[in-house]
Amino acid sequence: MKVTHLGSGSRGNSVLLSTGESNVLVDCGFSLKKTESRLDKLSVNPTDIDSIIVTHHHSDHSKSAKRAAKRWGARLISNAETAKRMQWEDWEDLLVFSELERIDAGVDISLLTIPVPHDDADNVAVIACDDKGRRAAIVTDLGEVTAELSSHLRKCDHISIESNYDHDRLMRGNYPDALKRRISGRGGHLSNSQTALALSKIVHPKLSSIVLCHLSESNNLPHIAESEVLMEICDDFNGSLSISKQDGPEFSNWIGQIDSEKISA
Ligand SMILES: [Zn+2]
Numbered sequence: 001m002k003v004t005h006l007g008s009g010s011r012g013n014s015v016l017l018s019t020g021e022s023n024v025l026v027d028c029g030f031s032l033k034k035t036e037s038r039l040d041k042l043s044v045n046p047t048d049i050d051s052i053i054v055t056h057h058h059s060d061h062s063k064s065a066k067r068a069a070k071r072w073g074a075r076l077i078s079n080a081e082t083a084k085r086m087q088w089e090d091w092e093d094l095l096v097f098s099e100l101e102r103i104d105a106g107v108d109i110s111l112l113t114i115p116v117p118h119d120d121a122d123n124v125a126v127i128a129c130d131d132k133g134r135r136a137a138i139v140t141d142l143g144e145v146t147a148e149l150s151s152h153l154r155k156c157d158h159i160s161i162e163s164n165y166d167h168d169r170l171m172r173g174n175y176p177d178a179l180k181r182r183i184s185g186r187g188g189h190l191s192n193s194q195t196a197l198a199l200s201k202i203v204h205p206k207l208s209s210i211v212l213c214h215l216s217e218s219n220n221l222p223h224i225a226e227s228e229v230l231m232e233i234c235d236d237f238n239g240s241l242s243i244s245k246q247d248g249p250e251f252s253n254w255i256g257q258i259d260s261e262k263i264s265a
Pocket residue numbers: 009010013058060061140141214
């Protein structure tokens with residue numbers, strides 16, 4: 001299984017999971033046109049997308065999901081709260097999952113969802129498993145890495161996890177105080193240091209690649225996020241660490257392989 005971020009940040013998120021047999025999108029937060037042009041860069045025909053799972057209703061994750069599913073003949077997957085907030089409930093092609101239920105998203109890709117704390121949304125982290133039992137995690141929009149999530153991440157070969165903001169930059173910046181409190185609270189986003197600390201307790205010998213994603217363009221910089229995480233994990237981690245930016249796709253990670261594969265422009 002190969003993991004490719006089509007792009008990641010507050011202006012849109014979407015991750016392609018692909019094997020020779022299946023193509024699954026985790027989130028569809030770009031416009032339909034942008035999503036199709038980014039899939040085209042990967043030589044993936046949109047009609048070959050089997051399923052689109054939407055982690056929560058915020059528009060940077062859900063924007064064109066239903067229109068894309070309709071147009072491409074893909075199955076749309078969400079939990080009940082997200083379906084309600086998106087007004088998808090009456091759509092017959094929607095697959096509604098419950099907590100910790102295994103979802104068959106393609107012939108050889110199954111998904112497990114783990115609830116995570118995020119304000120005003122029933123958000124989930126997604127663990128994807130291929131037919132060889134290799135696992136990739138996609139984790140964004142959470143204020144805290146729970147013990148339950150950590151225990152699942154310790155079994156993953158690849159982890160894409162948000163590293164949203166640098167704490168000092170957020171606090172010194174010009175966001176209103178209420179927004180600063182919301183972002184840094186239990187229902188907000190993970191800071192670089194929270195992500196670094198969580199990863200230091202998760203890193204294990206089979207973990208071959210980490211992608212830091214959903215970086216704030218106002219309150220973070222890629223090199224700050226990267227160095228903060230590396231500082232915490234470098235003694236125990238032998239894999240690769242990459243950053244997914246807002247405008248992708250730039251690279252893919254084959255699960256179980258350390259080096260990422262560059263995507264030519
Ligand atoms: Zn988001």
